[in-house]
Amino acid sequence: xxxxxxxxxxKGFRDALPKAESERRRLFNAVEAVFIxxxxxxxxxxxxxxxxxxxxxxxxxxxxxxxRFNDHGGRDVALxxxxxxxFARFMAEHLDELALPFKRYHIAKVWRGENTQxxxxxxxxxxxxDSVGSDCPMxxxxxxxxMLASLRVLGIGGFKIxxxxxxxxxxxxxAQALSSASVEVLRLVDKLxxxxxxxxxxxLSELVGSExxxxxxxxxxxEVDYLATLDKMTALAGSSAGDTERLRxxxxxxxxxxxxxxxxxxxxxxxxxxxYTGLVFETFLDDLPGIGSVCSGGRxxxxxxxxxxxxxxxxxxxxxxDRLLAALETLSDSGSQSASASVLVLRDxxxxxxxxxxxxxxxREEGIACEVYTDKKKAGQQFAYAEKKxxxxxxxxxxxxxxxxxxxxTRESRDFPSLAEAVDAIRAILAKKPL
Amino acid sequence: xxxxxxxxxxKGFRDALPKAESERRRLFNAVEAVFIxxxxxxxxxxxxxxxxxxxxxxxxxxxxxxxRFNDHGGRDVALxxxxxxxFARFMAEHLDELALPFKRYHIAKVWRGENTQxxxxxxxxxxxxDSVGSDCPMxxxxxxxxMLASLRVLGIGGFKIxxxxxxxxxxxxxAQALSSASVEVLRLVDKLxxxxxxxxxxxLSELVGSExxxxxxxxxxxEVDYLATLDKMTALAGSSAGDTERLRxxxxxxxxxxxxxxxxxxxxxxxxxxxYTGLVFETFLDDLPGIGSVCSGGRxxxxxxxxxxxxxxxxxxxxxxDRLLAALETLSDSGSQSASASVLVLRDxxxxxxxxxxxxxxxREEGIACEVYTDKKKAGQQFAYAEKKxxxxxxxxxxxxxxxxxxxxTRESRDFPSLAEAVDAIRAILAKKPL
Numbered sequence: 001x002x003x004x005x006x007x008x009x010x011k012g013f014r015d016a017l018p019k020a021e022s023e024r025r026r027l028f029n030a031v032e033a034v035f036i037x038x039x040x041x042x043x044x045x046x047x048x049x050x051x052x053x054x055x056x057x058x059x060x061x062x063x064x065x066x067x068r069f070n071d072h073g074g075r076d077v078a079l080x081x082x083x084x085x086x087f088a089r090f091m092a093e094h095l096d097e098l099a100l101p102f103k104r105y106h107i108a109k110v111w112r113g114e115n116t117q118x119x120x121x122x123x124x125x126x127x128x129x130d131s132v133g134s135d136c137p138m139x140x141x142x143x144x145x146x147m148l149a150s151l152r153v154l155g156i157g158g159f160k161i162x163x164x165x166x167x168x169x170x171x172x173x174x175a176q177a178l179s180s181a182s183v184e185v186l187r188l189v190d191k192l193x194x195x196x197x198x199x200x201x202x203x204l205s206e207l208v209g210s211e212x213x214x215x216x217x218x219x220x221x222x223e224v225d226y227l228a229t230l231d232k233m234t235a236l237a238g239s240s241a242g243d244t245e246r247l248r249x250x251x252x253x254x255x256x257x258x259x260x261x262x263x264x265x266x267x268x269x270x271x272x273x274x275x276y277t278g279l280v281f282e283t284f285l286d287d288l289p290g291i292g293s294v295c296s297g298g299r300x301x302x303x304x305x306x307x308x309x310x311x312x313x314x315x316x317x318x319x320x321x322d323r324l325l326a327a328l329e330t331l332s333d334s335g336s337q338s339a340s341a342s343v344l345v346l347r348d349x350x351x352x353x354x355x356x357x358x359x360x361x362x363x364r365e366e367g368i369a370c371e372v373y374t375d376k377k378k379a380g381q382q383f384a385y386a387e388k389k390x391x392x393x394x395x396x397x398x399x400x401x402x403x404x405x406x407x408x409x410t411r412e413s414r415d416f417p418s419l420a421e422a423v424d425a426i427r428a429i430l431a432k433k434p435l
Numbered sequence: 436x437x438x439x440x441x442x443x444x445x446k447g448f449r450d451a452l453p454k455a456e457s458e459r460r461r462l463f464n465a466v467e468a469v470f471i472x473x474x475x476x477x478x479x480x481x482x483x484x485x486x487x488x489x490x491x492x493x494x495x496x497x498x499x500x501x502x503r504f505n506d507h508g509g510r511d512v513a514l515x516x517x518x519x520x521x522f523a524r525f526m527a528e529h530l531d532e533l534a535l536p537f538k539r540y541h542i543a544k545v546w547r548g549e550n551t552q553x554x555x556x557x558x559x560x561x562x563x564x565d566s567v568g569s570d571c572p573m574x575x576x577x578x579x580x581x582m583l584a585s586l587r588v589l590g591i592g593g594f595k596i597x598x599x600x601x602x603x604x605x606x607x608x609x610a611q612a613l614s615s616a617s618v619e620v621l622r623l624v625d626k627l628x629x630x631x632x633x634x635x636x637x638x639l640s641e642l643v644g645s646e647x648x649x650x651x652x653x654x655x656x657x658e659v660d661y662l663a664t665l666d667k668m669t670a671l672a673g674s675s676a677g678d679t680e681r682l683r684x685x686x687x688x689x690x691x692x693x694x695x696x697x698x699x700x701x702x703x704x705x706x707x708x709x710x711y712t713g714l715v716f717e718t719f720l721d722d723l724p725g726i727g728s729v730c731s732g733g734r735x736x737x738x739x740x741x742x743x744x745x746x747x748x749x750x751x752x753x754x755x756x757d758r759l760l761a762a763l764e765t766l767s768d769s770g771s772q773s774a775s776a777s778v779l780v781l782r783d784x785x786x787x788x789x790x791x792x793x794x795x796x797x798x799r800e801e802g803i804a805c806e807v808y809t810d811k812k813k814a815g816q817q818f819a820y821a822e823k824k825x826x827x828x829x830x831x832x833x834x835x836x837x838x839x840x841x842x843x844x845t846r847e848s849r850d851f852p853s854l855a856e857a858v859d860a861i862r863a864i865l866a867k868k869p870l
Contacts, residue, residue, distance in 0.1 A: 005488060007528035007742035009481050010512060015525055017532065018476035018539065025477055029464075037799045039776030039806020039826075041453035042460055046444050046558055047482065047544065048502070048514075053440060067483070069504030072548045077445060079483075090450055093442035097452065099823035101810055104453065109482065113507045123481055131809065137787050138809040145792055249787050256789035307442035341474030352572050352684050354691035357580055364472045371474020374566065374573040375536055388534035391474075 012114070012122030022340060024125075024325055028107055031127065031150045031319065035105040038146050040129055043104045045086040047111075051076040053089050056306050065112045079111040083128045083318075091132060092307035100133030107321070121322070130316030132303060137249035140279050140299060143315045144250070147295050148262055150319060151283065156328070158286035159294070162266035163250075166276050166298070167243035168233055169267065172219050175238040181208055183273065189220055190272035193292075220268035226251050229265040246278065277301045279315065288327050295319045341371040342430055344386040344408075346396040349376045359397045359419065366423050368430070370395075383408055393426060447549070447557030457775060459560075459760055463542055466562065466585045466754065470540040473581050475564055478539045480521040482546075486511040488524050491741050500547045514546040518563045518753075526567060527742035535568030542756075556757070565751030567738060572684035575714050575734060578750045579685070582730050583697055585754060586718065591762070593721035594729070597701035598685075601711050601733065602678035603668055604702065607654050610673040616643055618708065624655055625707035628727075655703035661686050664700040681713065712736045714750065723762050730754045776806040777865055779821040779843075781831040784811045794832045794854065801858050803865070805830075818843060828861060 009015060016024065032042075051068050055078075068078040080086050083106050091102070107127045114120045129146060131139050144161065151159055173182050184207055188200050197217060204213035219236045223229040230251070234244045247265065254260040271280040278299030285294060297317030304312050345360045347353070356372045363370045371391065373382045379396075386394050386408045394406040403422040406413045407429075416422040444450060451459065467477070486503050490513075503513040515521050518541050526537070542562045549555045564581060566574050579596065586594055608617050619642055623635050632652060639648035654671045658664040665686070669679045682700065689695040706715040713734030720729060732752030739747050780795045782788070791807045798805045806826070808817045814831075821829050821843045829841040838857040841848045842864075851857040 004744060005491065005741050007488070007524045007739075008485070009528075010483060010485060010506075010510065011508070013481035013483060015481070015529065016477075016479035017529065018478055021477040021479050024479075025467075032460075036775045037804045038795075039779075039804060041775040042451075042456040043453055044451035044456050044459075046448035046450070048445060048448065048546070048558065050443070050445060053442070056440065064507075067504075067506060069502075071445075071502060072499075073446070075445065089442045093444075094450065094452065099820050101808075101820075103806065111483070123483065134810040136809050136811055138782060138791070138807070141789070141792065142807055142809050253787065253789045253792070257792055304442075306440050309439060340471045340476040344474075347573060352688065354576075354688045356573070357576065357688070357692055360473075369472045369474065371538065372573070372577055373536075374571050374577050375569040376571050385534050385536075 010122070012116040012120070014121065014123075018340065020325075020329075023328070024321070027154060027321060027325065027328075028127070030153045032105070032107065034146070034150045034153050035129060038103075038142070038149070040103045040105045040131075040146070043087075043090065043106055044108065045080070045083075045090055045106070047079055047109070048077050049080060049086060049089070051078045053307075054078050054080060054085050065114055067111050067113060081112050082110050083108060083126045084316075087128070087130065088304040088312075089307055091312055092304040092310075095308065095310065095312070101131050101139060102133055103129075103131045105129040124322045127319040127321045128316060129318075130314050132312055132314030132316075135278075135299070135301070135313040137246055137253065140246070140315050141250055141253045143297065143317055144254075144263070144281070145257070145259070147281075147283065147297075147317050147319075148259060151295060154324065156285060156294070156324060159262070159283055160264050160286065161262055161281050161283045161295075162264045162269050163279060163281035164265065164267045164269040165243045165247050165278060166270065166280050167241075167278055168237055168247070169219075169270055171237040171241060171243065172233065175236065176212055176215050178208060178212060178216070185216060186270050186272055189216065189268055189270050192220065192268045222264065222266050222268075226260070226263070226265040229267065233267050243278070250279070271296065271298055274298070275300050281317070285327065291323055291327050293320065294324050294327075341369045341389075341391055342393060343368060343370040343426060344382065344389075344391045344394045345370050345372045346379065346382050346394050347373050348396075349378055355397050359395065359403075362419055363395075363423065363426075366427075368423070368426060383411070393429065395422060395426070445557070447551040447555070449556065449558075453775065455760075455764075458763070459756070462589060462756060462760065462763075463562070465588045467540070467542065469581070469585045469588050470564060473538075473577070473584070475538045475540045475566075475581070478522075478525065478541055479543065480515070480518075480525055480541070482514055482544065483512050484515060484521060484524070486513045488742075489513050489515060489520050500549050502546050502548060516547050517545050518543060518561045519751075522563065522565065523739040523747075524742055526747055527739040527745075530743065530745065530747070536566050536574065537568055538564075538566045540564040559757045562754040562756045563751060564753075565749050567747055567749030567751075570713075570734070570736070570748040572681055572688065575681070575750050576685055576688045578732065578752055579689075579698070579716070580692070580694070582716075582718065582732075582752050582754075583694060586730060589759065591720055591729070591759060594697070594718055595699050595721065596697055596716055596718045596730075597699045597704050598714060598716035599700065599702045599704040600678045600682055600713060601705065601715050602676075602713055603672055603682070604654075604705055606672040606676060606678065607668065610671065611647055611650050613643060613647060613651070620651060621705050621707055624651065624703055624705050627655065627703045657699065657701050657703075661695070661698070661700040664702065668702050678713070685714070706731065706733055709733070710735050716752070720762065726758055726762050728755065729759050729762075776804045776824075776826055778803060778805040778828045778830050778861060779817065779824075779826045780805055780807045781814065781817050781829050782808050782811075783831075784813055790832050794830065794838075797854055798830075798858065798861075801862075803858070803861060818846070828864065830857060830861070 066078050066081050071077050110126050173179050201213050201217050234240050276298035280298035282293035283295040299315040301313045302311050303314050345356045347356045360370050360372050396404045403416045404413050501513050501516050506512050545561050608614050636648050636652050669675050711733035715733035717728035718730040734750040736748045737746050738749050780791045782791045795805050795807050831839045838851045839848050
């Protein structure tokens with residue numbers, strides 16, 4: 001006999017067992033239905049691309065974390081590390097085929113060989129949606145509205161979308177003669193939630209002096225409401241400009257649509273060194289602020305500059321599905337299998353018969369998911385199977401055309417003279433049961 | 436300005452534009468709903484695994500086609516080339532956590548560096564479903580029933596599931612003293628559809644002599660019906676045994692459930708050198724037999740022998756989704772974008788207003804997918820956008836609370852004093868439109 005190979009997955013990778021995968025698919029399907037209802041369409045791109053496409057001519061910090069190798073044909077290839085770069089390549093390649101504004105979503109896996117110590121995985125999902133080809137306040141607002149609708153459908157409780165504008169931040173840095181240190185300032189401001197205002201001020205002071213550090217701290221501190229914050233930001237930037245007007249227009253749209261309670265103007269939101277040039281935003285759960293932003297994004301003025309001379313502006317967001325799933329998981333019970341069926345249709349272990357399949361088919365036609373027990377096992381073992389899988393009901397067809405319905409938890413049975421009556425009883429029980 | 440990188444994908448890879456991806460997701464969601472209604476649960480496994488796990492200690496023919504490389508940690512890793520091997524590893528690793536019979540489905544991408552000349556892609560989807568842990572005729576029949584239900588929901592017209600039994604074939608080979616040449620005989624029989632009976636007989640004659648070649652041809656030729664074929668197979672194998680009885684029990688279940696018209700006992704079906712040991716089957720479309728089998732599989736007596744000493748028998752099938760999609764695509768019209776929305780909600784290019792978003796929200800609450808046009812463009816350009824995306828209707832909210840509904844194809848408009856009346860009209864139009 002050949003030697004056994006130890007069954008195992010790579011470090012930083014994991015299997016999804018039925019319970020986890022069912023929950024993931026439930027969330028994906030829920031947001032997907034919202035995307036489609038907003039007229040956003042799905043696309044897909046290859047998991048493997050030319051390394052040159054993913055990294056540009058240069059290289060960079062991300063490159064170290066990427067799965068990169070030479071394929072059979074000697075091509076320098078890599079697994080995608082996000083959905084944004086492939087989307088930029090996609091837009092440049094297919095621009096002529098698409099109607100603008102082009103609104104797409106993409107839910108797919110990406111890979112990064114990151115340090116796994118902080119609970120990070122090397123294979124994970126991203127869920128991105130963008131509207132490209134338009135630079136209007138209404139396009140920004142549409143993405144914000146779609147975020148709202150998506151997060152609401154996920155049933156994650158209260159949340160706030162904290163937003164700002166990178167252009168206004170940059171004008172502020174210019175007005176304070178801080179442009180030359182902008183990269184470092186952005187990096188520090190981005191750490192605010194992690195290291196606290198005091199530490200940010202200390203490090204900023206070392207970088208640009210205490211007076212300017214105070215100015216930065218003043219700028220990033222939100223005032224009592226959206227418009228007061230906007231007024232202060234504008235004053236510290238020296239004057240009003242397109243960025244101020246954009247934030248004001250967005251506020252008017254929020255007010256008019258009755259959604260302003262979900263939004264906070266928070267100038268400390270910068271999205272660090274990302275490629276955003278306009279609106280930027282992050283989303284925090286009221287009950288679990290510690291898990292970080294669950295939906296982030298912003299506006300960019302040139303998505304695909306690496307691949308085309310044509311300017312493609314757009315606005316987009318990314319929902320942190322794995323983060324949301326982990327949050328929801330901590331709140332639910334454990335167990336590796338969840339029932340995908342509501343009813344186990346039992347079989348008589350003594351005979352091979354199509355009766356259980358016909359019974360199951362009738363239940364399915366009534367919209368009741370059910371599973372046939374196919375193995376030649378005694379009733380007790382069939383019940384134990386239902387119990388292990390979390391299936392609450394078992395139905396047995398008797399030869400005389402009657403049906404016996406058993407509640408697995410109590411092992412109580414009720415007999416019904418017809419399937420129609422058994423179906424009514426099943427419906428009544430399932431209607432009471434919380435999902 | 437940096438040099439432009441030519442936007443392109445790797446040979447054998449492709450983007451999915453909205454129309455293709457929408458169609459793919461429609462098919463996936465349809466079969467997924469059937470799987471769930473049968474109590475089959477989703478799982479997922481990593482795309483990247485230890486090469487040792489995927490190939491075993493040895494290697495083999497498939498290995499040449501596989502994307503294999505050393506990762507950052509110097510591990511010998513590879514992209515999965517099918518969903519079966521990872522599933523075997525999964526079962527060995529999680530056996531203690533799962534209730535048997537374990538019924539799972541898995542729809543995911545796999546990668547093979549195959550020759551792309553014959554329209555093959557190097558990245559494609561597989562859609563597998565298996566029931567493992569049981570070796571009963573009813574478990575076989577459940578997989579066949581699930582295949583039937585899945586293929587029917589896809590709306591692909593008529594089809595036949597052609598099945599046989601590898602154990603019975605092997606007994607026939609023994610009875611004819613052909614066991615020593617079984618690999619070559621299987622290979623040749625598997626080519627029957629491709630090269631024809633005459634060529635198979637010729638090559639068989641060269642291999643085992645003309646008398647035995649005739650016997651093989653006789654064995655693989657179906658008789659007038661299922662039971663007549665079974666009788667002949669059994670006679671040529673020398674006697675009845677468990678395999679004959681299994682095929683007989685399956686026939687009884689088909690008859691009893693009224694599905695026998697979908698099944699043909701076809702002894703030429705062997706699944707070549709696959710790991711099957713019992714039932715084997717392939718599925719052909721009545722209208723497009725040339726595209727080959729669209730759903731294949733069978734029973735195996737030891738899924739995970741590489742990874743565990745515990746025997747895990749099972750039965751499973753794989754739907755050729757890419758093949759089905761290509762078949763459906765040839766029948767439908769072209770175009771890169773399909774409308775995911777039914778209605779385009781127009782905007783007044785002169786004002787930024789939340790009115791279109793509120794109108795859209797009301798439509799969505801009525802179950803009508805719609806998209807807001809967010810860009811500051813004139814009405815004509817907004818109509819052109821709808822036309823390019825294949826959106827048939829445009830709705831414009833007027834300031835006075837009335838609504839104008841335009842049919843894009845004819846540019847005809849109708850005015851409605853309230854949104855409720857416009858919704859009724861939209862519903863009536865959509866109900867008439869074929870999807």
